[in-house]
Amino acid sequence: MVDIPLSDFRHMAIEEFDTTKLLEHAARQARERGYDKFPIVDVDSHHYELESLGEILQYMDDPVLQQLAMSATQSGGSKGTGVLPSGIGYQDIGGRVLRYSVRKLEKVGGDEHRDITLTRRWMDAMGTDIAVIFPSPMLQLGLHPQVEMEVAFARAYNRWLVERVLSAEPRIRSMLYLPFNDPAASFRMVQEFAGKPGVVGFMVTAARYRPVHHNDYMRTYALLEEHGLPLAFHSAYDWNEQSMAMMNRFISVHALGFVFHNMIHMTNWIINGLPERFPKLKLIWIESGLAWLPFMIQRLDNEYMMRSSEAPALKKLPGDYIRDMHFTSQPMEVTDMGALETTFRMIKAETQLLYSSDYPHWDFDLPSTIYDLPFLSETAKRNILGGNAARVFGLELGGKLAKVA
Amino acid sequence: MPELFVAKVSELPDGERRIVAHDGLEIGVFCWQGAFYAYQNLCVHQGGPACEGIIMHKVEDVLGPDRTWHGQKFSDEEVHFVCPWHGYEYDLKTGECAADRRLRLKSFDVVRRGEDIYVIA
Numbered sequence: 001m002v003d004i005p006l007s008d009f010r011h012m013a014i015e016e017f018d019t020t021k022l023l024e025h026a027a028r029q030a031r032e033r034g035y036d037k038f039p040i041v042d043v044d045s046h047h048y049e050l051e052s053l054g055e056i057l058q059y060m061d062d063p064v065l066q067q068l069a070m071s072a073t074q075s076g077g078s079k080g081t082g083v084l085p086s087g088i089g090y091q092d093i094g095g096r097v098l099r100y101s102v103r104k105l106e107k108v109g110g111d112e113h114r115d116i117t118l119t120r121r122w123m124d125a126m127g128t129d130i131a132v133i134f135p136s137p138m139l140q141l142g143l144h145p146q147v148e149m150e151v152a153f154a155r156a157y158n159r160w161l162v163e164r165v166l167s168a169e170p171r172i173r174s175m176l177y178l179p180f181n182d183p184a185a186s187f188r189m190v191q192e193f194a195g196k197p198g199v200v201g202f203m204v205t206a207a208r209y210r211p212v213h214h215n216d217y218m219r220t221y222a223l224l225e226e227h228g229l230p231l232a233f234h235s236a237y238d239w240n241e242q243s244m245a246m247m248n249r250f251i252s253v254h255a256l257g258f259v260f261h262n263m264i265h266m267t268n269w270i271i272n273g274l275p276e277r278f279p280k281l282k283l284i285w286i287e288s289g290l291a292w293l294p295f296m297i298q299r300l301d302n303e304y305m306m307r308s309s310e311a312p313a314l315k316k317l318p319g320d321y322i323r324d325m326h327f328t329s330q331p332m333e334v335t336d337m338g339a340l341e342t343t344f345r346m347i348k349a350e351t352q353l354l355y356s357s358d359y360p361h362w363d364f365d366l367p368s369t370i371y372d373l374p375f376l377s378e379t380a381k382r383n384i385l386g387g388n389a390a391r392v393f394g395l396e397l398g399g400k401l402a403k404v405a
Numbered sequence: 406m407p408e409l410f411v412a413k414v415s416e417l418p419d420g421e422r423r424i425v426a427h428d429g430l431e432i433g434v435f436c437w438q439g440a441f442y443a444y445q446n447l448c449v450h451q452g453g454p455a456c457e458g459i460i461m462h463k464v465e466d467v468l469g470p471d472r473t474w475h476g477q478k479f480s481d482e483e484v485h486f487v488c489p490w491h492g493y494e495y496d497l498k499t500g501e502c503a504a505d506r507r508l509r510l511k512s513f514d515v516v517r518r519g520e521d522i523y524v525i526a
């Protein structure tokens with residue numbers, strides 16, 4: 001049982017939780033809109049890796065770090081305390097987004113990994129065929145002051161994920177965590193895991209303080225390009241970042257933080273000419289929404305026209321490089337349909353945009369956020385909901401994953 | 406318009422709610438301070454089960470006469486129910502979306518006959 005504290009000294013006792021039941025309305029939307037007729041690929045969703053922390057630490061091969069992590073986990077009171085950078089924050093909006101506090105009540109049966117069962121439950125409800133999953137608290141691992149712990153944890157997690165989850169369920173894929181604070185280890189990570197079951201690319205958590213244009217990263221980008229595997233930047237926030245620390249509410253830090261770090265990485269990426277140096281490397285910007293992109297395009301284009309001498313590697317406008325990149329859709333800003341339509345035009349959404357839910361996080365988007373847009377053709381909807389992702393990741397949607405187009 | 410049985414009065418104490426369904430229509434019926442309120446269980450945001458979340462009083466800023474800020478409190482008057490999918494809050498007494506009162510849930514009349522509560526769908 002979970003006892004949720006409410007306002008006014010009241011409490012609410014909850015005894016059971018079931019994802020399928022929570023998402024009944026999503027399943028109805030899927031039926032009404034005929035999602036069984038075309039593939040849906042969710043390019044950003046999550047699981048809670050700390051629920052499997054004990055298993056993950058078994059895969060950590062530095063015996064001293066492993067012992068430290070195991071001990072800290074046991075004595076910390078809550079999982080991950082002492083091992084991962086603490087993410088001060090209120091993702092559950094004070095209990096209002098109920099699934100955070102009650103997910104531990106959800107029952108699964110059978111032998112398969114709990115993460116697989118739970119992931120498939122929400123996928124089935126939403127009508128999703130393939131989901132690319134990412135960890136949750138590890139999104140802040142790039143802020144860990146011990147670089148060697150980031151590397152050790154990342155490799156343990158990646159090994160665990162491939163062996164225990166990705167190998168067992170072809171509908172679940174991932175872009176594996178790169179311990180970006182250690183360029184050499186990042187390179188080795190790509191070497192070790194490219195081609196492993198379910199690995200469709202690699203991911204850098206954006207909340208960190210290493211410039212993406214540093215020469216040390218060039219061989220990693222080259223290796224990814226060689227393998228045809230996309231590189232993704234998954235946004236996150238750092239409330240301790242000096243500017244963010246001026247903000248006193250989580251809404252402020254979340255609204256700006258989840259865009260801020262990706263803005264910096266994207267600016268460095270383009271101004272330093274990396275798209276010219278790695279023309280075949282596919283880039284995906286994850287979980288920053290879309291409203292930042294018209295800003296970035298206009299801002300960088302306008303300044304580049306006057307200061308092209310500072311970005312001599314560019315052969316076209318910054319915005320033209322941005323339009324070659326890919327973006328996940330969530331959290332899609334929908335309060336001004338005219339602005340959204342303009343954004344879709346500016347980023348060539350029909351070919352570049354990749355639907356994502358971010359489920360089970362608090363601000364998830366259902367496929368209907370794309371499917372119900374009044375300004376999209378049926379073809380554009382289907383591209384964004386699955387077709388574009390199939391092309392970017394080279395997904396085979398044949399066999400039992402196929403839906404009749 | 407069909408009348409749907411919701412519950413006995415004794416089964417729906419203050420702060421509780423029931424969801425009744427009829428022909429694909431779901432209605433959440435709340436009891437709050439002795440009165441009953443009923444709204445369609447379909448969130449204006451992404452269609453979530455708006456009536457199935459927690460009930461919370463509105464959060465308010467406490468400002469001094471000199472317009473300085475002195476913290477926050479829960480409202481004595483205004484209470485919201487919260488859609489569990491993403492946190493949209495609705496005024497329990499009107500069904501209006503607290504963040505934008507131009508948006509509201511469809512409301513339904515509730516009638517009490519003796520010990521029985523009905524909603525008119």
Ligand code: FES
Nearest residue numbers: 448450451453488
């Ligand atoms: S569907 Fe209700 S808050 Fe999003």
